[in-house]
Amino acid sequence: MKLLIVGGAGYIGSHCVLESLRAGHEVVVLDDLRTGHREAIGDVDLVEGSLHQPNVLRSVFETHQIDAVFNLAASCSVPESVHNPGLYYHNNLAGTLNLAAAMVEAGVTRLVHSSTAAVYGDPEEVPIPEDHRMQPVNPYGDSKRLVECTLTEMAKAHDLKHVCLRYFNAAGADASGLIGEDHADESHLIPILLQCALGHRSHFTIFGSDWETRDGSCIRDFVHVTDIARAHLMALERIDDLAGESINLGSSHGASVREVVDIAKRVTGCEFDVREEGRRDGDPAVLLASNEKASSLLGWTPDNSDLDFIMETAWRWHRTHPSGYGSxxxxxxxxxxxxxxxxxxxxxxxxxxxxxxxxxxxxxxxxxxxxxxxxxxxxxxxxxxxxxxxxxxxxxxxxxx
Ligand SMILES: NC(=O)c1ccc[n+]([C@@H]2O[C@H](COP(=O)([O-])OP(=O)(O)OC[C@H]3O[C@@H](n4cnc5c(N)ncnc54)[C@H](O)[C@@H]3O)[C@@H](O)[C@H]2O)c1
Structure with a gap:
């Protein structure tokens, strides 16, 4: 198949590109490189343009015989979304609307879309099932919730089959060590820890040590980025039967922040300073995915999501690219x-x-x-x-x- 991967030059998108190529698909990437990297996709065909340029979208579908689309393009920093909500509704909601409209116009009917655990907000039940109420606690999660609702409505009116994959904490890197996570303003736990190990940060801060968890720190669900990429291909294979579904992607095994810190120190062999501060607003104590639906509908299991393997592959990338793609x-x-x-x-x-x-x-x-x-x-x-x-x-x- 010929796939259009929007946001393919980003962290998760570039892993989707690689897995798609490994599976024998042809790939075209559309990315405006606001947070992505040209180097992350090697010599794959890149259309450097934005979801906010209808002409560019039209031209991509006219030039290439696209069979299906993976949409990973989004603005995805929770703190930034709190300070600049307009950007998040514009880029995540309006951007996806433009893409869906261009797909309808071009008669491209298959879309696998990136959603997030942030659509749930503070959970009433863990592991979180997909039918849990959606009550996001920040504009990022809310913009993603609205995209899901909008796609559902569009699919009622047009021939558009979509599956939304709600990732929990994406982590790790391709086992080759060739691509990995490189965000300018990093807010994710594992890369921040590895930047501490590299000496690029003076210390790591644990926010909240008095949660009702096994060691007082928050518990999160880490899922290997390669497992996320595999799930896209599995969803695409079954999209005729699964159209309209939203499916969690998580390991369902949580790790506490303290446990992740210990694993980072063990895997890297580096010591660094760890400090503790009070809880941050909007941080739930525990976020864990139920992955029963992914298993039953997609036949997906988080094969690479053992935390040691996540850390080892992330470290392989970070230690060989200490300054990211610009190393x-x-x-x-x-x-x-x-x-x-x-x-x-x-x-x-x-x-x-x-x-x-x-x-x-x-x-x-x-x-x-x-x-x-x-x-x-x-x-x-x-x-x-x-x-x-x-x-x-x-x-x-x-x-x-
Ligand atoms: N990283 C995580 O842990 C995580 C968890 C849940 C969901 N997600 C979702 O996964 C997707 C990918 O996340 P990521 O961590 O790889 O982020 P990323 O920032 O590395 O990748 C996003 C890519 O989209 C591109 N992009 C953004 N807006 C665009 C636009 N308007 N037009 C064209 N390209 C645009 C960026 O340049 C970048 O290459 C996002 O939709 C995010 O919400 C990520």
């Missing part, structure tokens, strides 16, 4: 330097030490302090003595491998 690839973890290899071979440092040195070098660079030699970093970090530095340099100069 300097000359000296990043995983890209072994000969100096580093010699230091390991001589038994002075471990592979993990090298990763830490590379992270430190990247941090120095990103702070505009230039490039610091690996050997010098190792000495300053107390990993090797100056005598050992001289010894490594002797082997280095000898051209020894």
């Amino acid at each position: 300097d690839f000359r000296q990043i973890p995983g890209q072994k330097s000969r100096f580093g290899e010699l230091a390991v071979k001589l038994g002075f440092v471990t592979e993990q030490d090298i990763d830490r040195v590379l992270i430190e070098q990247d941090k120095i660079r990103s702070e505009g302090r230039g490039h610091k030699m690996m050997g010098l970093c190792m000495v300053e970090m107390g990993l090797i003595s100056t005598t050992q530095l001289v010894e490594i340099l002797r082997h280095y100069d000898d051209g020894e491998e």
Whole structure:
């Protein structure tokens, strides 16, 4: 099939692009790159344009024989939506309306649409079933709720088959380490923790430690981004039978914020400062998906959503791209330097030490302090003595491998 993936250059969208290509589909991406990245989709056909440009939408459907659409384009920061609600109703609701109208005009009938757990608000029941009342507590969730209602009404009047997938906390990265999460103003828990591990943030803050949960911190449901991408393809396969359905995508196993912090420290091997502050407005104590409907209707199970695997894949991405898609690839973890290899071979440092040195070098660079030699970093970090530095340099100069 030929798929149009709107918002395909974003975090989840780029994983949908990759899984679709792996499944043998052709893909065209429409994205205005407001938060997405050209590099996230390699050489996939990109139409750089917005959902607010009806001419661009019309031209995409005229130029390409599109069989189905995945719509992931949205503004999706909860705090930003509170400060700028107009942007959220405009981009998420009006944008999707434009897309649906263009699809109707072009006779493209299949749409898998990104929705969110934020449509429920503070839950009365966990795990949350899809028929739970929708009472969002912020404009982001409300804009997504309104999109669902609008699509339902449009589907009554037009030949438009849609499925809304309500993701819980999307996390992790493709196992290849090639693509991952890169948001300029990061508000998600796992990338923030990994930025702490990289030394890009001074500390991590737990908001609220007096909830009625097993350790006092909030409980959230993390679902691997690859599992979300797989669900899009499964929904598309069954869309004739499932049209009009809204389906949760979550692991149904929650982790507390404290547990996630511990896993981040264990997987990265990095210590960082953790502080505690009071509860934030609008944070429910527990958010957990019931995923029975995804299992029974789609045959979907969250195969990759074990939290260790989520953290490992996220860390693989973040440590090799410490500054996101704009990272300097000359000296990043995983890209072994000969100096580093010699230091390991001589038994002075471990592979993990090298990763830490590379992270430190990247941090120095990103702070505009230039490039610091690996050997010098190792000495300053107390990993090797100056005598050992001289010894490594002797082997280095000898051209020894
Ligand atoms: N990340 C999560 O945990 C999560 C959870 C639930 C739901 N969602 C939903 O998943 C979708 C993708 O989220 P994400 O985390 O990948 O966000 P993202 O910001 O990384 O991706 C959104 C993409 O859409 C593009 N875009 C936005 N508005 C556009 C417009 N008007 N026209 C064209 N392109 C536009 C952006 O440039 C970006 O590439 C969103 O709809 C979001 O609401 C995300």
